[in-house]
Amino acid sequence: MSPRFSAKCAILFHATLLALAFKAKAGSIVVYWGQDAREGTLTDTCASGKYGIVNIAFLSVFGNGKKPQVNLAGHCDPSSNGCQRVSRGIHNCQNQGIKVMLSIGGGSGGYTLTSPDEARGVAEYLWNNFLSGNSNSRPLGDAILDGIDFDIEGGERHYVVLASRLSELSRGGRKVYLTAAPQCPFPDNWLDKALQTGLFDYVWVQFYNNPQCEYNTNNPQSFKDSWNKWTSSIPARKFFVGLPASRAAAGNGFVTTDVLKSQVLPFVQGSPKYGGVMLWNKYSDDQSGYSSRIRDSV
Numbered sequence: 001m002s003p004r005f006s007a008k009c010a011i012l013f014h015a016t017l018l019a020l021a022f023k024a025k026a027g028s029i030v031v032y033w034g035q036d037a038r039e040g041t042l043t044d045t046c047a048s049g050k051y052g053i054v055n056i057a058f059l060s061v062f063g064n065g066k067k068p069q070v071n072l073a074g075h076c077d078p079s080s081n082g083c084q085r086v087s088r089g090i091h092n093c094q095n096q097g098i099k100v101m102l103s104i105g106g107g108s109g110g111y112t113l114t115s116p117d118e119a120r121g122v123a124e125y126l127w128n129n130f131l132s133g134n135s136n137s138r139p140l141g142d143a144i145l146d147g148i149d150f151d152i153e154g155g156e157r158h159y160v161v162l163a164s165r166l167s168e169l170s171r172g173g174r175k176v177y178l179t180a181a182p183q184c185p186f187p188d189n190w191l192d193k194a195l196q197t198g199l200f201d202y203v204w205v206q207f208y209n210n211p212q213c214e215y216n217t218n219n220p221q222s223f224k225d226s227w228n229k230w231t232s233s234i235p236a237r238k239f240f241v242g243l244p245a246s247r248a249a250a251g252n253g254f255v256t257t258d259v260l261k262s263q264v265l266p267f268v269q270g271s272p273k274y275g276g277v278m279l280w281n282k283y284s285d286d287q288s289g290y291s292s293r294i295r296d297s298v
Helices: 003-025 042-047 082-095 116-130 159-170 221-233 257-268 282-288 290-294
Strands: 028-033 053-063 066-070 099-105 147-151 177-180 202-206 238-244 274-280
Touching: 028 042, 028 282, 028 290, 042 053, 042 082, 053 082, 053 116, 053 147, 066 116, 082 099, 099 116, 099 177, 116 159, 147 159, 159 177, 202 221, 202 274, 221 238, 221 257, 238 257, 257 274, 257 290, 274 282, 274 290, 282 290
Parallel strands: 028 053, 028 274, 053 099, 099 147, 147 177, 177 202, 202 238, 238 274
Antiparallel strands: 053 066
């Protein structure tokens, strides 16, 4: 082998390592889909190439003796099994390497867990109807989702039991991801104990509708302190900056794409637990083009 050829191989080798290292540091964009019929199908959402994870929102009714119920706004009617067709979109997304989660909770307030036994029962319902278990009445069809997202904004605090039971059910089988969308004030009112278990893979902190810890160009330190607190205190694998995808998507907390790229991302990407950006929601992102303008920087 000639010295010139060896040098070329070495250059290619180091370039490959550099590319892999860069890719390893790259983040993903997470989006919530399901609460606006104008946002298009799940298949179209994933075919856009913008997102690494899609949260189907929401399973908005559970606990307190109620039968769990999916609400996908104008997309489909679960009462007539009309949402089973979403299964095709789930398969299409997963075939592209995109994780699809079922988000439970939301802002409706139609859920609670009144006891540890009820929490275990809800976990088993989720396992049998959306994950690798068996049921003849799966609301989203035969697709096996990648995990459960906890977007909890109320109810009793038995989410440790819910998360633990889901983790138990998935042992020895297909990986079930557990994710959460807590509000940025630390600790979260509803999910702190569950998040402290170390069972959660990804946490997308909602840095909006909470002025005390949102990013503010006049006082960025409150955001930075909050981010550092979350990433140092909660034993999750990756953390994401949760933001509204447009000014209309939340009461406050919108960060322009220029500020995100020049000020927010350079800071959060310094954390070894940085995972990317979460956007609420798909329809707002369609209107603003937010993800298209940030994806090369995330």
